Amino acid sequence: MSLAEDLAERVREGEIRLHELEDHTDADAAATARRLLVADESGADLEATGAYAFDAAVAEPNVENMVGAVQIPLGVAGPVTISGGALSGDRYLPLATTEGALIASVNRGCGVLDAAGGANARVTKTGMTRAPVFKTDGIVESEALAAWTRDNADRLREAAESTTSHGEVTDVTPYVVGNNVYLRFRYDTKDAMGMNMATIATGEACELIEAETDASLVALSGNLCTDKKPAAINAIEGRGRSVTADVTIPAEIVEDRLHTTPGAVAEINTRKNLVGSAKAGSLGFNAHVANVVAAMFLATGQDEAQVVEGANAITTAEVTDGGDLYVSVSIASLEVGTVGGGTKLPTQAEGLEILGVRGGGEPAGSNADALAEAITVGALAGELSLLAALGSRHLSSAHADLGR
Structure with a gap:
């Protein structure tokens, strides 16, 4: 035996x-x-x-009771030219998926982006959040705690940052609901996704609050963070990284490469992604941003459950004064890192290497910014391709041709 x-x-x-x-x-x-x-x-x-x-x-740090590994096919789209605040040049985009036709669609979009000179991308806001909930005796004490929080921001920052050599508290915002007070801590976590960092740091700050006020900590997370759940606060205030990618595509490229027109793409986007999503009560005003976010998350070792927040995206499309097509994708809460977590696993580390963003960046945070920009450009390519397929009425035939 x-x-x-x-x-x-x-x-x-x-x-x-x-x-x-x-x-x-x-x-x-x-x-x-x-x-x-x-x-x-x-x-x-x-x-x-x-x-x-x-x-x-x-x-061992990533899984318990391991019996083996699930292998997901990995493909690439591109290369695509990215002009970002942290990432510039031609990049292949690694996507791990079991959905046939997805990478082909993103790849088509990348080709059109390149034909138009590439896509721009910028991280517009950064900050991982954790929001503990405290119980008070009532509104008088709740408002007193909110005031204490504002008056002692420096002390809270010192307590939280004593637990980490990397994370920085950028703000603490109180929200009062009767005898409940939620304190939404926001952190700059550099190249780490930072959820664990934020949790540990916030725990230390909570000890200071309990020691110096009459409030009692009920839970270190009061769901106003908000992690791994659809939430308007993430769509509005952001979480992780808020990123936008955009491109202006000449009308002749739209017609030659996508077999539709700028006007058709813009109308579909308005009636489908904006009006249709509003009627549905959706928090995501896009066609399928989650597809690219999920595939690139799996390929690069991100927390796959945070695709929920990654789908908080708005796609816009309009015809320019010159008759060309302007398209943008803005992802409000893209939570990514290039150090820690699943990024240490061998195949996922190789996915980050394909993009040239493995490990800590110089300056700190630049690699995670670059990863966020790459994912958003991939989402832009995917949105463009799908909207065009709908405009040319080729969506079902493309899937049929690929045997899906």
């Missing part, structure tokens, strides 16, 4: 718990033992799941 088989049997007999296997062997053997156990009890064939190409120990 192999070591893995022996360990699996010991778990089955209750001698060892499933999560304790790494205490008895290395990470790869522990994963093998779990895989044997799960395969035996479920009847599943986990051969492909066990055929991963990295040391399981690398993934």
Whole structure:
């Protein structure tokens, strides 16, 4: 009997718990033992799941009870010319997806962007947030806490920043609802996505608040942050990075490459992305920005659940005075990082290397800004391609031709 088989049997007999296997062997053997156990009890064939190409120990900070890895096909779109505040030049965009025709569509959009001279992109606002909720005796005490917060901003900043050598508090905004006070801390987390950084730092600030006021901390997150849920506050105030990419495409390129007209694209965008989304009560006024955000998140090791906030995007399209097509995509809350989390995994690190943004940037924060700009340009390419496909009525035929 192999070591893995022996360990699996010991778990089955209750001698060892499933999560304790790494205490008895290395990470790869522990994963093998779990895989044997799960395969035996479920009847599943986990051969492909066990055929991963990295040391399981690398993934220990990212996953518990590891049995293997799920492999998602990775493709590239581009190259596309990006003129950003942090990223400039020609870049291939890495996208991990199981949706056929997605990369082909983004690739077509990239080609049109390039034919128009490339896309511009800028990060317009930065700040990861965490918003604890405090309980008070009522509105008088709630307003007193809000006032105390404003009067002691420097002390709160000092307490929070004592926990990190990288994060900086940029503001703390109080929101009062009866005997509830929410304090929305915003941080510049440099090249880290920064959720853990913000949480730990805010916890330290909360200890100061409880020590010096009559308020009681109810929860370190009061959902006004807002993380991994649709929220108007993120669409309005931003979270992570607020980014815009835009392009002006000559009318002849629209007609020759996209087989439609600037007017048709602009009308579809208004009636579909703006009016249709408003009627639906949507927080995202776009065609499929989440597609590119999700695919590039998976390819570069981002927190995939934060695609929820990444879909907070508005696409605009209009005909210029000269008859050309202006298109923009503004993503309000794109939460990305190039250090920490899943960015350390080998294949995801390679995805960042494709873009040239792996690790910390110089100056700090510039690599995460660059990643945000690349994702937004990819979203712009995807929006342009889909709107044009609708304008030329080629959407269904394109999927049919690709066998999807």
